[in-house]
Amino acid sequence: DSGVTQTPKHLITATGQRVTLRCSPRSGDLSVYWYQQSLDQGLQFLIHYYNGEERAKGNILERFSAQQFPDLHSELNLSSLELGDSALYFCASSRGQGAETQYFGPGTRLLVL
Amino acid sequence: AQSVTQLGSHVSVSEGALVLLRCNYSSSVPPYLFWYVQYPNQGLQLLLKYTSAATLVKGINGFEAEFKKSETSFHLTKPSAHMSDAAEYFCAVSAYTGGFKTIFGAGTRLFVKA
Numbered sequence: 001d002s003g004v005t006q007t008p009k010h011l012i013t014a015t016g017q018r019v020t021l022r023c024s025p026r027s028g029d030l031s032v033y034w035y036q037q038s039l040d041q042g043l044q045f046l047i048h049y050y051n052g053e054e055r056a057k058g059n060i061l062e063r064f065s066a067q068q069f070p071d072l073h074s075e076l077n078l079s080s081l082e083l084g085d086s087a088l089y090f091c092a093s094s095r096g097q098g099a100e101t102q103y104f105g106p107g108t109r110l111l112v113l
Numbered sequence: 114a115q116s117v118t119q120l121g122s123h124v125s126v127s128e129g130a131l132v133l134l135r136c137n138y139s140s141s142v143p144p145y146l147f148w149y150v151q152y153p154n155q156g157l158q159l160l161l162k163y164t165s166a167a168t169l170v171k172g173i174n175g176f177e178a179e180f181k182k183s184e185t186s187f188h189l190t191k192p193s194a195h196m197s198d199a200a201e202y203f204c205a206v207s208a209y210t211g212g213f214k215t216i217f218g219a220g221t222r223l224f225v226k227a
Contacts, residue, residue, distance in 0.1 A: 002156060033215070043157075043203060043217040056212030090156055098213050099145035099164045104156030 003027065004105035006091050012111045018079040021108045025072055025093030031055075032074040033094075033102060034066055038087035049074055050097050081112045115140040115206045119218035127226045132176075132191040134221050136204030139185060146187040147205040147215070148178055157203060163187060174198070199225045 003026035013019055025032050034046040036059075045058035049068035060066075063081075068074040078085060088107045094100035120135040138144060145164050149157040161172025168180040178189045187204060204218040 002158070004156070035217075042219045045214055045216065048212065048214070056214045058214055092157075098209070099162070099207055101159050101162065102157075102215065104149075104158070106154075106156050 002103040002105060004091060004093050004103050006089075006105040006108050008108060009106065010109050010111075012113065013081060014113055015081055015083060017081050017112075018077065019081065019110065021076040021078070021089055021091075021110075023074045023076070023091030023093075023105060025074070025091075026103055029093035029095055029103070030072065031094045031097055031100065031102075032068055032072070033092040034060075034074070034076050035090040035092065036087045037090060037107070041087075043090075046076070048097075055097060078110070083112050086110055086112045114210065115144060115208050115214075115216050117204050117206050117216055117218035119202075119204050119221050121221055122219065123222050123224065125224040125226060126194045128196055129193050132189070132194045132198065132223065134189040134202050134204075134223065136178075136187045136189065136218060137185050138187060138204070138206045140206055140208045142208045142210065145207045146178075146180060147207065148172065148176070148187075148189050149203045149205060149217075151201045151203065151220075153200075160189070160202075194223075194225045196225050196227065199223055 005024045030051045046060040048056040066076045092102035092104045116139045147162045148160040163180045207215040
């Protein structure tokens with residue numbers, strides 16, 4: 001158990017819908033990272049927040065957005081969902097920024113029908 | 114910009130044999146390098162990381178990796194494979210380019226035969 005929690009574990013929805021994925025980092029960790037893992041794209045970095053501020057962006061679509069709240073939990077919002085958004089979404093946390101060990105949550109499996 | 118290439122999407126070894134998983138990286142600035150392991154239906158777990166200290170890095174479960182700047186490589190090895198090592202392994206590079214981004218390789222699935 002990494003100490004990072006993600007909810008829900010599974011999510012099934014339809015195209016065009018909007019969903020919110022939630023992540024609670026390990027106690028004391030200030031950074032939260034979001035990744036998307038799919039068979040065709042592999043593990044893709046989406047976005048990094050540190051203490052409530054966006055620090056780095058990766059291959060995140062405009063239909064996707066994220067935020068980190070004052071209690072340091074984070075939410076990833078996916079809208080206008082397409083079949084290709086079906087994937088495993090991981091959240092990771094670390095103490096600070098930089099070359100820190102990232103602790104991964106168990107992931108949220110999203111299926112868009 | 115940085116990138117990672119893992120050579121071989123699948124590697125199969127016999128129990129007790131040497132494990133060698135290959136990783137080459139590209140980075141325009143000094144990189145930090147990581148190996149993570151993912152067991153089925155689980156998140157990733159750090160095996161080891163290189164952060165510009167010793168070039169030979171020892172990790173958990175008997176794994177180690179050597180940073181070779183001249184070859185831009187960071188191969189993962191373990192002298193003797195166990196059945197429990199069967200998993201997917203990811204090499205990753207992180208560098209500061211206006212923010213730290215961690216780029217993962219495509220992964221190598223390790224099979225261990227009895």
